[in-house]
Amino acid sequence: MSGEASVRSAAPAEQALHRALFEPRRIALIGASADRTRLTARAQLYLRKHGFIGDILPVHPREKEVLGEKAYPSVADIPGAVDFAYILLNTPQVEGVVNAVAAKGIPAACVLADGFAESGPEGRALQERLVATARAANLRILGPNSMGVVNLNARIACSVNAALEAESLPAGRIALVSQSGSMMGAIMSRGAARGIGFSHLVGTGNEADLTAGEVAGLLVDDTQVDAILLFLEAIRRPEHFAALARRAHQAGKPVIAYKLGRSPFGAELATSHTGALAGSDAAAEAFFRAHGIARVTTLEGLLELPALMIGRRPPASAHRAVGVMTTTGGGGAMAVDCLGVAGIEAKAPDTAAAAALDEAQFPHHGRLLDVTLAGTKPDRVAAALNALQMAQDTDLALSVIGSSAQFRPQDSVAGILRARDAGHPKPIAAFLVPEAPQSLRLLAEAGIPAFRTPESAADCIRAWCDWRAPRAVPEAAAVSHALPERPDEADARRLFAALGLVSPFVVLRTPEDAPQDLTWPVALKILSPDLAHKTEVGGVRLNIADAAALKQEAAAMQHRVARMAPQAKLTGFLAQPMAKGLGEAILGFRRDPEVGPVVMLGTGGVTAELFRDVTLRLAPVTEAEAWEMITEIRGLRPLTGWRGLPRGDLAALAQAILAVSRLAARDDIAEAEINPLIIGPEGAGVTVTDAWVVRTAGR
């Protein structure tokens, strides 16, 4: 098995790396211990235990032999070529050995030790030197802080993960790439208990060189892989994940992620644990969505979702609805309730499904098809599920099984198998209400999605409805507009005007300047690249009626601000007509430290902050995405004709979102925001009332 090439099509360099990582025949274990109780002995023990038939080459400074294998005093002493080196030494010894590994011409190495980038500036510098050495020698590095590589089909268990203590592990067709080594083992063990086997398991740790996205990318074309799971603490190189997701979509293989950082405490930990910078979870969510990576929020869902997605394409347009049949009233109602909490509606049969149910002589009414009286005979269960599959307005047919799953596994599963074999393209799935390990295993073996809890059922079905093809990234040329080093509000407004968001304003250099072409009354603001919060230093005055009052207010403002913010450089005054509209939005652009440029829309004023009424997309966006964003903001609903209220110019808002998202192409811009953007009545456009922009440091 390990001798055959399992990669169908990939660039030669990738093929070579795939071979070195996943099908090595000669593995150096540098720092392998002869003491079986030591962590550093495990890789050797596990390799043999799980049937590795290649050469194990322990490197040990003193021993001639380690656990029955001939040992070498140094990497250089190993005769012949080596495919893969697992460096098991302590942190201070790693650098010297990486040099030796590079000199030996080994194509791939894995570093177990931690204490690199996550430990502070010194560790970061050390990590950077490792990578520089490796790059120069075409050596690819997994880790530091990596639990190694497992390829169950090829009987390669080159890892120190204790999960490999298991006497045997079921091989399967799902690959797992995990930034956390311990979660790699935990997920494997949880899968094994369900009869869900893995093909490959890789711990990518700190990702000094190889990222989870890149490693997963190597597995897309592997003929032994049907789906790729990611356990992520941070997204370090978003372009790797984007490339992976595109290739996986082309290959028809789903990518499913569980990512930490949904809560601020988790985000803080995940990044301190890995040495990466934390982005916002909303940005990560936007990233997964844009790239067609399904995200689960339950641990069990990570194991249960693959069967639902393997061999399927993302639904063209999801109804976010399911048909549900049950052999247990209470359990069925519980499933419907949990689905509802996740935003998925259990729908009563539509005309097509009702006709099929009538033909099969099932009485039906309401959201839940209770077949308890009809019995749990396989042909009846199959008929009911096939009838529910006929519905035009659902995305899945769910069977909720009661006690038969516990005591008559074969029977309870037979109906679902038969329903599947009818070949209708709409997926079917099962939630087993009692403890029913045998039925879960039978369903897993048959490749039918089966859920152990109502919460994971709802999570997976929600993820299935959310699944989209990777989006086509819209073209967006960089707007050509020069910005000073430290822009003030007028500069920000000129930038937005260059993007097409023109709102009237004039700049006065001194209080004596006579403004031209102003519509009264106006607002007056101090201009300064140093003042982010103008109101607090008395730098804003509203509703100024005429030129005389303006002159007076400007003079007073100059004195006030100079006194309250003596360090601020004052560049003049900005006057603009008082704007009124039907609503306000906040529209911003920033570069998320994990996923890169994003555009943000929210309700204006304090509402966005009080209710977290904001939505994000990767920038630049398409017009369809801009409209989606508008739809997601609850605070903008009154502008959509809700309750007979007058409609706002949401078309202009959509164009504004598009425009702002184009800042993605301007690497010199770190952040920009309009707050508020005032939305006028339909046809009246939008007005920029306050704006700022921050340049990227050093650009």
Add this chain to the structure above:
Amino acid sequence: MSGEASVRSAAPAEQALHRALFEPRRIALIGASADRTRLTARAQLYLRKHGFIGDILPVHPREKEVLGEKAYPSVADIPGAVDFAYILLNTPQVEGVVNAVAAKGIPAACVLADGFAESGPEGRALQERLVATARAANLRILGPNSMGVVNLNARIACSVNAALEAESLPAGRIALVSQSGSMMGAIMSRGAARGIGFSHLVGTGNEADLTAGEVAGLLVDDTQVDAILLFLEAIRRPEHFAALARRAHQAGKPVIAYKLGRSPFGAELATSHTGALAGSDAAAEAFFRAHGIARVTTLEGLLELPALMIGRRPPASAHRAVGVMTTTGGGGAMAVDCLGVAGIEAKAPDTAAAAALDEAQFPHHGRLLDVTLAGTKPDRVAAALNALQMAQDTDLALSVIGSSAQFRPQDSVAGILRARDAGHPKPIAAFLVPEAPQSLRLLAEAGIPAFRTPESAADCIRAWCDWRAPRAVPEAAAVSHALPERPDEADARRLFAALGLVSPFVVLRTPEDAPQDLTWPVALKILSPDLAHKTEVGGVRLNIADAAALKQEAAAMQHRVARMAPQAKLTGFLAQPMAKGLGEAILGFRRDPEVGPVVMLGTGGVTAELFRDVTLRLAPVTEAEAWEMITEIRGLRPLTGWRGLPRGDLAALAQAILAVSRLAARDDIAEAEINPLIIGPEGAGVTVTDAWVVRTAGR
């Protein structure tokens, strides 16, 4: 065992009912089948299988013997007293048999058949006749649609639930009362797989007579019971649950509920399934909270929470924070993240915990105490947990265990046991990251809370932090104020004024009436008991400057409304000064169909509706509860001095909540609302700007 009285203290009638339901010695099985494959044979088979040593008395119209027991042609033919009758007949036969059971003087019966109140008016009438018959004969009924009664310690398995197919079931000290019979079996089977045993399991079905609250109340004083679990589809008799909760609190026994209806689809199903009326889930949540009933939202949590609560009292005031230690970085971070999503903060050690950790020589920094390097030796794990228990600002110490839980269960559990034995009152708990059934079982047997998934861990710990003693119901005399049969807005305002919420208004009977004592400008509204939406029929005009304009507007309004709503009875006009304040609230009272009187507070205007920014409490409320409600409303935060904004008169708002909640004592009032209630600056009070009240039908 079954011969001894297991109830410590209860009224004689209760003791007798407890004996009949849970320790019957002579059980009649009416409609028992001689065919072992029939559902109606199961009760007899399961009773014998699980070791019942009393008399089984099958009633069968033709057979002399049923499955080896002497059978009787009718209930009347059974010699001697009978403790309990399980009626296994079809719906149409039930009524006749209940009459016979009542005539025989049997104290308790259970009805298996469905097709009663949940099936429509005929079924409802049938059910009411059953109950009337039973009441007249002092017969208590479980069901209809009940799966029966199980008392594992007494070896009574009087149920048709297929979960009793299991060869043996672990007896324990947790009682389960379930409205769903199938969930009763599913929960039992899931518990058994974890080593979590039950004392009693009861299916209450339709609850024509005995409710889940009443049955659970019978078990509070049972010496074999440490905790009571409820699986609920509807709350039918809230007073039963309130009484249960108070008694359970006095007895120091936690009550834990899983209730359907968190989503509208689930609520719809739960009620159509049981024939009950649906209340709102927010009202159910308020109900559980008021009565000190802990609510879980994960199915697994229902099994996992008891160990955390048994033997403990509700935390006096929860920090909503935990200390977390781990032997697996990624798994620990995942737990911290899930806790954060549930609103529970994993806190870094405070001074006290840090001192204890220093003394035990644990390096520590940040939110997660990673002891991986310190090893998983029991004494180290115990030392770390005991140190975390020292924190003054946490509610629990959580141990997140990695692969040792899978491969060295004894070892991994030993440290936690040792930590527990140190006797610190702060609870400790464990989340096992890999598949680790043996460790879960060992912890369950030791009575230590152990979680199988990060989601159920977060759910249970959140429920622990939310747990409160049942509240003392505040005294609230009914306000004495007469209301007409069909009140208009002026009547509603007079009612609120009687409650202490006085806001100026005048009533004009005709447009010609000259208003006295008005502060201009005013708002003018049509008065009518028939018009809930005055604006839509032109019945509201704002900002009227003086008496002349008012007269003109009133005349125009009369014509307009008469044309647009010709059926409405018009009772005059209401004029009130235009009010301005710092914010708006909606304040309402209603009677929830499940839990009874509730008071509701939300932000005013469209915000409450757009963002569901509302909170509920059982009415009447205490002042502390009123302040809690204010704190929970995000839209009121700007009035709390947030960001330097001027403070609103929240003390007046709290008094207004108290006042409105006193409507609970007025049975003649079904609903009442002030919307908006305008909140003035501190000291300036609140103003009722619109109000309505609806009387209870038939009172």
